[in-house]
Each structure stands twice: as structure tokens, then as C-alpha cells.
Amino acid sequence: MMSEFNPGLIMIIGGFLVPLVPGLARRALLLGLPVAGMVYTIALDPGTLVTSTFFGYSLETLRVDKLSLVWGYIFHIAAFLGALYAIHEDDRLQGTMAQIYMGSAVAAVFAGDLITLFVFWELTAVSSVFLIWATGSERSYRAGMRYLIIQVGSGVLLLAGAILILNDTGSITFNHIGIETLGGKLIFLAFGIKCAFPFLHNWLQDSYPEATVTGTVILSAFTTKLAVYALARGYAGTEILIYIGATMTAFPVFFAVIENNLRRVLAYSLNNQLGFMVCGIGLGSELALNGTASHAFAHILYKALLFMSMGAVLFRAGTVNASALGGLYKSMPWTAGFCIIGAMSISAFPLFSGFVSKSMVLMAAAEQHRWIVWAVLIMASAGVMEHSGIKIPYFAFFAHDSGRRVKEAPKNMLWAMGIAAFLCIGIGVYPAPLYAILPYPVDYQPYTTAHVITSLQLLVFAALAFVYLIKSGLYPAETPSVNLDFDWVYRRVLPKLVRAFIAVFGPIDRGLRSAALSGIGWVMTATKRYSSADGMMAKTYPAGSMVAWVLILLAVYLVFYFIG
Amino acid sequence: MSDRDDDKSHWLDHSGNVNKLVWTLVGFGALLFIADAFYDKHAHFSAEGYFGFYAIVGFFTFIGIVLAGKQLRKILMRPEDYYDE
Numbered sequence: 290m291m292s293e294f295n296p297g298l299i300m301i302i303g304g305f306l307v308p309l310v311p312g313l314a315r316r317a318l319l320l321g322l323p324v325a326g327m328v329y330t331i332a333l334d335p336g337t338l339v340t341s342t343f344f345g346y347s348l349e350t351l352r353v354d355k356l357s358l359v360w361g362y363i364f365h366i367a368a369f370l371g372a373l374y375a376i377h378e379d380d381r382l383q384g385t386m387a388q389i390y391m392g393s394a395v396a397a398v399f400a401g402d403l404i405t406l407f408v409f410w411e412l413t414a415v416s417s418v419f420l421i422w423a424t425g426s427e428r429s430y431r432a433g434m435r436y437l438i439i440q441v442g443s444g445v446l447l448l449a450g451a452i453l454i455l456n457d458t459g460s461i462t463f464n465h466i467g468i469e470t471l472g473g474k475l476i477f478l479a480f481g482i483k484c485a486f487p488f489l490h491n492w493l494q495d496s497y498p499e500a501t502v503t504g505t506v507i508l509s510a511f512t513t514k515l516a517v518y519a520l521a522r523g524y525a526g527t528e529i530l531i532y533i534g535a536t537m538t539a540f541p542v543f544f545a546v547i548e549n550n551l552r553r554v555l556a557y558s559l560n561n562q563l564g565f566m567v568c569g570i571g572l573g574s575e576l577a578l579n580g581t582a583s584h585a586f587a588h589i590l591y592k593a594l595l596f597m598s599m600g601a602v603l604f605r606a607g608t609v610n611a612s613a614l615g616g617l618y619k620s621m622p623w624t625a626g627f628c629i630i631g632a633m634s635i636s637a638f639p640l641f642s643g644f645v646s647k648s649m650v651l652m653a654a655a656e657q658h659r660w661i662v663w664a665v666l667i668m669a670s671a672g673v674m675e676h677s678g679i680k681i682p683y684f685a686f687f688a689h690d691s692g693r694r695v696k697e698a699p700k701n702m703l704w705a706m707g708i709a710a711f712l713c714i715g716i717g718v719y720p721a722p723l724y725a726i727l728p729y730p731v732d733y734q735p736y737t738t739a740h741v742i743t744s745l746q747l748l749v750f751a752a753l754a755f756v757y758l759i760k761s762g763l764y765p766a767e768t769p770s771v772n773l774d775f776d777w778v779y780r781r782v783l784p785k786l787v788r789a790f791i792a793v794f795g796p797i798d799r800g801l802r803s804a805a806l807s808g809i810g811w812v813m814t815a816t817k818r819y820s821s822a823d824g825m826m827a828k829t830y831p832a833g834s835m836v837a838w839v840l841i842l843l844a845v846y847l848v849f850y851f852i853g
Numbered sequence: 854m855s856d857r858d859d860d861k862s863h864w865l866d867h868s869g870n871v872n873k874l875v876w877t878l879v880g881f882g883a884l885l886f887i888a889d890a891f892y893d894k895h896a897h898f899s900a901e902g903y904f905g906f907y908a909i910v911g912f913f914t915f916i917g918i919v920l921a922g923k924q925l926r927k928i929l930m931r932p933e934d935y936y937d938e
Binding site: 428542543544546547618619655656658660663667668671672674675687737738739742743744745746747748749750751752753754755756757758763764765768769770771772773774780781 | 863865875878879881882885886888889892893894895897898905906907908909910911912913914915916918919920921922923925926928929930931932933935936937
């Protein structure tokens with residue numbers, strides 16, 4: 290029997306076949322690869338370990354346990370939905386790169402050592418940038434470049450940390466790392482970049498809205514959730530993550546309120562959802578880690594659903610700027626309906642998926658009596674209701690009628706949205722199958738009277754606040770604009786500093802260089818003069834004249850000797 | 854679907870219907886608020902046990918976030934082509 294292999298390889302190797310296969314068969318391949326990967330992953334037993342030796346180091350190219358399986362399952366589901374959503378496109382490059390990207394995310398999750406992780410970590414970066422570049426604009430090219438530099442940078446930090454850890458411990462196995470050592474700190478930073486920690490986050494809001502209609506849907510599922518997995522594996526119970534996570538839930542909320550591009554609103558919202566997961570990792574209890582894993586699972590589905598609905602709007606209406614939209618429910622009723630299901634799931638309404646997952650993290654914070662963190666998470670939940678629960682569906686599909694009349698989304702997009710919406714409700718109504726695959730035994734009951742009523746109170750009163758703000762005219766109008774965020778530092782300030790530096794030191798540098806050049810020129814002319822065929826240095830002198838010079842020197846020496 | 858179908862009058866086009874929705878929401882909110890009298894909350898923190906705690910937090914946090922966002926715009930908002938050289 291063939292020995293087991295990393296299931297990510299199915300989509301990676303299959304991805305390379307995509308451009309070689311014609312028409313209908315290619316579509317079957319694009320959909321079939323995630324299905325094949327899923328079937329294979331389901332067949333894997335927890336505890337499976339495949340090692341191979343590479344330059345004397347033992348690499349664990351496949352490690353299956355309950356934690357990696359959660360991500361393995363949901364990544365394949367997301368890969369299938371992403372492929373289905375994009376199946377109307379005839380773009381071989383995007384199709385290939387998407388499969389390689391999704392496959393390497395799966396492969397990274399099942400990597401048992403840091404070097405294997407590094408290889409697939411970088412492969413996700415290099416393959417996914419094509420989903421941004423495929424938009425084909427100068428803007429997307431630049432955003433893709435910034436994305437690539439930051440993502441590859443994260444990989445370099447990971448490799449540097451891995452080497453330090455190998456030096457310290459002699460092992461590259463990827464288990465708990467901790468931030469005590471320098472290597473541990475570097476890897477923490479590498480994961481933090483990919484997980485969009487505060488101040489390291491802007492690549493997310495910068496690049497995802499510039500990717501293609503289908504590319505953003507695929508991007509939204511993998512990169513950041515791979516980072517969440519890696520943090521859960523290497524840094525569970527690291528206290529600072531609680532505060533980093535709580536900050537992440539809070540600050541993107543304000544940016545999401547004022548952002549006009551609805552796909553960028555979703556990118557901020559994604560950042561905010563990652564905060565709940567990161568917070569759970571920091572809390573580190575079994576309940577909290579189950580919360581992180583289940584929230585990652587639920588989040589991938591509703592976030593993909595929301596990006597799919599906004600992608601469909603972009604595809605049909607040609608824009609996702611809130612200021613240019615409104616009233617689209619009339620021409621895209623199915624998309625509007627699916628979007629509302631995604632919005633209710635992310636807002637954690639009872640019977641929707643967010644309700645059964647996010648609350649575990651909140652409960653874990655309460656159990657550890659961290660009331661400030663708990664309060665931040667509660668308030669951030671009201672914020673989620675604002676930007677994703679209301680703003681996204683309201684400004685795209687309702688609000689004032691923009692007069693746009695477009696076609697409903699293509700069938701394949703509707704199917705992808707429909708399946709995602711079905712799963713969002715399915716998990717919310719019947720969470721038992723999700724709870725069964727979590728890393729730890731689940732002793733948690735989401736449907737208590739108190740939880741249902743308090744959640745509804747929070748959400749319904751948040752909605753009433755929205756009604757009040759709209760009716761009173763206090764709600765800020767959507768205007769075409771960009772908002773400065775931390776990327777301003779490296780898109781504006783740093784280039785300006787570099788230019789200023791060049792302006793000041795350029796002339797000095799030029800002066801020094803021309804002085805050096807003329808110096809060299811002088812030396813060359815002199816050398817030429819003295820060393821050319823008839824130059825002083827090239828002449829042959831008779832031996833006698835040499836003796837004469839020696840005598841003269843001796844005489845001078847004697848004179849000085851006597852004087853001295 | 855033809856354009857003519859899209860332009861037919863929709864239920865939400867009538868402000869009376871929008872008001873019906875709003876009042877339904879208000880009524881639902883009132884019921885939820887009162888419901889606090891009828892169950893045990895198992896509060897982890899003392900504030901959580903206050904009557905209508907989640908409703909009050911939901912309402913005022915939402916308003917606070919939006920109004921704070923409005924102020925933030927004064928500092929952060931730039932024209933759409935700001936980054937295009």
C-alpha cells in the first residue's frame with residue numbers, strides 16, 4: 290500500500306495540470322481537486338506521521354491531529370466553494386495559482402516541522418499574489434507588490450526563527466514555541482504579520498480589495514486562517530495574544546464605519562474577526578481553543594459568503610463603493626438574501642453560525658475573570674453588527690435606490706453562495722457535527738435562555754441605534770474617499786523620507802563621486818605619463834646609473850649621519 | 854429578468870412599509886428588554902446582571918462607534934485618488 294502523503298499536494302500538483310487540460314475537463318478538474326483532497330483528508334487518521342530525511346534533518350511532511358484536521362476540513366470546503374464561484378472564468382493562470390495557493394495552505398496546516406511549514410508558507414505567498422495581479426491594473430500591480438514583499442518577509446522571519454530554534458534545541462518539530470527565545474519571537478512576528486496584528490495589518494486592507502472578483506473570495510479564506518492555526522499550534526496561552534486579539538477586535542471597527550469600498554469594509558471586518566480567534570489562543574483554555582477553532586471554521590464560511598456577495602455586486606454593477614450603490618435587491622434578490630445570511634452569521638444571531646462559535650471565546654474570557662477583555666469583545670460584537678451586519682447589506686442592496694438595474698449573479702456564483710449560506714445556517718441550527726471535530730471535548734451549550742436573549746438584546750438594540758442614526762441624519766454619508774491607515778507610513782511617509790534623503794545627500798554624493806572620479810582620472814593620466822612606452826617609469830636605465838644612484842644615496846646618508 | 858420587471862414597485866418602496874418594519878423592530882426590542890425580568894442570567898460580572906445590560910450596551914456602543922468614526926474621518930479622510938501619483 291502506498292504510504293500517506295500530505296493532502297495539500299493533491300491541489301498543488303493538480304494545479305499544475307490545470308492549464309494543460311481543455312474546456313469542460315478543466316472545470317471538472319478545478320472542482321474535483323478540492324473534493325479529492327477532502328475525501329483523502331477525511332480518510333486520514335489522527336496520529337498519522339510521515340517523516341522523510343533531508344540533509345540529515347528529519348522532516349515531518351505529514352502530521353495529522355485533531356487541530357490540523359479542523360483546518361484541513363474547512364480549507365477543502367472553502368477551496369471547493371472558491372473554485373465553484375470562479376468556474377465561469379476561463380483564466381488558466383488564476384485557476385492554476387488558486388489551486389496551488391489553496392493546496393499549499395492545506396499542506397502548511399499538515400506540516401509537522403518548521404521547514405516544511407516555511408516551504409508551504411512561502412508558496413501560499415508567491416501563488417496567491419497572482420489573484421491580485423490578475424485584476425490587470427497598475428493599482429493592483431502595486432498593491433500585489435506590497436503584498437508580496439510583506440508576505441515573503443513573513444516567511445523570511447519564519448525561516449530565521451526556525452534556524453535559531455534548530456541551533457538552540459536541535460529540533461525543528463513544530464509544536465509549542467513560546468516567545469521566550471529570540472527564535473520564538475521572530476516566528477511570533479512572522480505569524481503576526483500573516484495574521485494581521487495591529488500595525489502589521491495593512492497588507493490585508495490594501496491588497497484584498499484590489500484582487501479579482503473571485504480572487505478575493507479565495508484569498509479571504511486561507512492566508513490569515515493559516516496564521517491563526519500556526520499561532521494556535523505554537524503560542525497557545527501566550528498572554529500577550531489576549532491583548533493583541535482584543536485590540537484587533539476593536540480598532541478595525543472604526544475604520545470599517547468610515548470606509549466606502551465595501552470589499553475593504555469586509556477586509557477590516559475580517560481583521561476584527563481574527564481578533565476573536567487570536568484572543569482565544571491567548572486565553573489558551575480548552576474552551577478558548579475550541580472557540581478559536583470553531584470560530585475559524587464558521588468565519589471562513591460566512592466571510593467567504595460576504596465576499597462572494599460583494600464580488601457578485603462588483604461583477605454586475607462594476608463597483609463596490611457604497612456611495613455608488615443602493616437598491617440592488619430589486620435586481621439581485623438572491624445575492625441580497627445570501628448576503629443577509631452571511632451578515633446575520635457574522636453578527637452571531639441565534640440560529641446562525643457565529644452564535645455557536647464566537648461565544649465560546651467570550652465565555653472563556655469571562656471564566657478567567659478578564660472583565661476588560663470581555664467588555665471589549667462585547668462592544669466589538671456590537672461593532673460587527675454595524676459594519677458587517679448592517680452596513681454591507683444595507684448600502685449595497687437597500688439604502689437609496691442608485692437606479693442601477695443589473696443582472697442577477699451567474700448561476701455558479703449563486704450556487705456557491707447558496708451552499709455557503711446553507712452551511713452557515715446548518716452550523717447555527719445544528720452545531721453538534723462542528724463541535725465533534727474540535728480539538729478538545731466540548732462541554733458547551735450555546736442555546737441557553739440567557740445566551741439567546743442577551744445576544745438578541747445586543748443585536749436588536751444595535752439595529753435600533755442604526756435606525757435612530759439614519760432617521761436623525763447623524764449617520765455619516767458614504768462619500769468617495771480613501772482613509773489613511775498605517776499603510777500611509779510606508780506608502781507616503783517612507784517614500785517621502787527617502788526622497789528627502791536623496792534630495793539632501795544626492796548633491797553631496799554626486800560631489801564626492803565626481804571628486805573621486807577626477808582623482809582617479811589624475812592618477813590615470815599620471816600613470817600613463819610616467820609608465821607609457823617612453824615615460825619615466827618605463828625607461829630602461831643602464832646598471833651603471835643604478836650604482837651611481839646608490840652611491841649618491843649613501844653619500845646623503847653619511848652627511849646626515851655626521852650632522853646627527 | 855427584463856428591466857421592466859425590476860422597475861415594478863417593490864414592497865420596500867413604500868415608506869409606510871418601511872415604518873412597519875421599524876415599529877416591528879421597536880416592538881421586538883421592547884419585548885426583549887422586558888424579558889430580562891423572567892430568566893436567570895448567570896452573570897459572570899456584576900454589571901452583566903443589570904436589567905437590560907446587553908440592550909443598553911448594544912445601543913450606546915453602536916452610536917458611540919458611528920459618532921467616533923465620524924470624528925475619525927476629519928483626520929483620516931482623503932480624496933479617492935490620494936495614493937495615485
